[in-house]
Amino acid sequence: MDSENRNISDIENMANSISYFILLGLPSNQEIQMVYFVVFAMTYMLTLIGNAAIVCAVRWDRHLHIPMYILLGNFSLLEICYVTTTVPNMLANFLSETKTITFVACFVQFYFFFSFGCDEGFFLCIMAFDRYLAICRPLHYPTIMTTQLCTGLVAFGWSCGLIVLLIPVGLISQLSYCGPNIIDHFICDPVPLMALSCSKSQTTKIIYSTFNTVFVVGTFIFILVSYALVILSVLQIPSAAGKSKAFSTCASHLAVVILFFGSVMTMYVLPGSEQPVEFQKVVTLIYSVITPLFNPLIYSLRNKDMKAALKKVLVIIKNPQKT
Template identity: 85%
Template sequence: MINSVSHFILLGFPSSWEIQIIFFIVFSGTYMLTLMGNIAIVCAVRWDRHLHTPMYILLGNFSFLEICYVTTTVPNMLVNFLSETKMITFVACFVQFYFFFSFGCDEGFFLCIMAFDRYLAISRPLHYPTIMTTHVCTALVAFGWSGGFILFLIPVGLISQLSYCGPNIIDHFICDPVPLMALSCSKSQITKAIYSTFNTIFMVGTFIFILISYALVILSVLRIPSAAGKRKAFSTCASHLAVVILFFGSVMTMYVLPGSQRPVEFQKVLTLIYSVITPLCNPLIYSLRNKDMKAALRKVLVTSKTSQKL
């Protein structure tokens, strides 16, 4: 491996200084709302004993994962809006790459686990308590957190071993693997093929698993005799499916569907959807469509206001 590149330049969204300030304000607000919304869900699950069930434990972990996920990229992006150099070191770039995409993989795993949990709760209600025990739930949570970090060692290791001898300008706001491989001065066809295969298998596999889980859930819901029971089951699943569609729709369009010649700006918008917009929408979707979560969030807000007064 030959490297004469010690840092990269993340172009982000090239524009005038005034527009950069506007971007900084907008994305700072988005980031703060994302943190506040997901932290509120984590606190609600932690403090409300009525939410100490597998479904809400998984949701609490998923919300904390969203906090970690968005924090790997947005703070650096905000700094670059105000920076003239927009520089990131070689090591920092690959650290961001590893953590961002590992958390992204973990998000896919958690969505699968949450779909499986809903399948058991709705399709196998009598067996649910004996299957989804505390030990099983803990094991699934541990797998959800660790799976991405283990899997992404392979693509990060392969791409980091490529030679980089210039240029060092990445026309993106994150250290994305596609422009990184394009900047390599060594032959990277095998690495590209491995990375593309890895993405396709993971994303299509997890997406199909979720679709099958919810197809079985829908069949079970249709067999529920009462209309109220059907509405409650569909309401619970609709929020999860909304997050799934938002996340997988943008990610698969970016990394799986053919079309490598898409405009760079369009690729940046897709990345914004799954890296910034989805973590923002997660607390909104889950809190607005779930009565138990709305009640728990109100308790958190009341407790917070009371503490401030004291």
């Protein structure tokens, strides 16, 4: 009898399983939605232009063909992929009355957005490691940070997030979704997705929370330790000019680290039940839209080599026949 009841329940869940979600986004009247559309469309375009300029500068300027700038170029390309997973859909929803996203598209967005987010964390770790070697082990840097190692680290940074996210995405996608299908967010975030599931799996929540904590705290501690060692080494530099140059380079990296990890920790490491929905949306906007916009500004404004390379890119764009 119990077996029959379970079979009936499974059939009912399959019959009631939803095929799409509704992303509420940033609820407001139509006029405000248009304002949101214009603001975020401009932000998206500036993000693409800024990060693409860094990619082109690293690609075209042979003086930047060193590990630090190769990693920065890949990080900027990653930022372009990162914002493109969510912002275009968010812009479309500002103009849409239904604001729907299919089940498959929702989980595809979830997978790539958080995979690229993980890749950002790994790249920030790699960049911190590169600065540690350059400043703390300057004599051994050329023999350690070889072309082969740099290429391997870049491949690791791009692929690791895409691999490790398969587990949480797979677990959450296998939960039963039989209604309601309204997500009070502008992206397919795993927390509201799990809240909508009719099969409340505590194991999935524990695995997901553990994954977030280990990844965010682990990468953040690695970066802090790396820069603590860097700062200790910089303080021992006798030249004031040398100290200033080292601190200037590290300050750009630390600014990005604080922007990214500060908002991510607030969202995914602190208890989610204590955070109002609107607060979660604001924090998500910071690490998914605002931070990728500021990254090229932070790196270019504090780096003379990058500013010189960006000027060359502008010259090439204005006068392509001279290239």
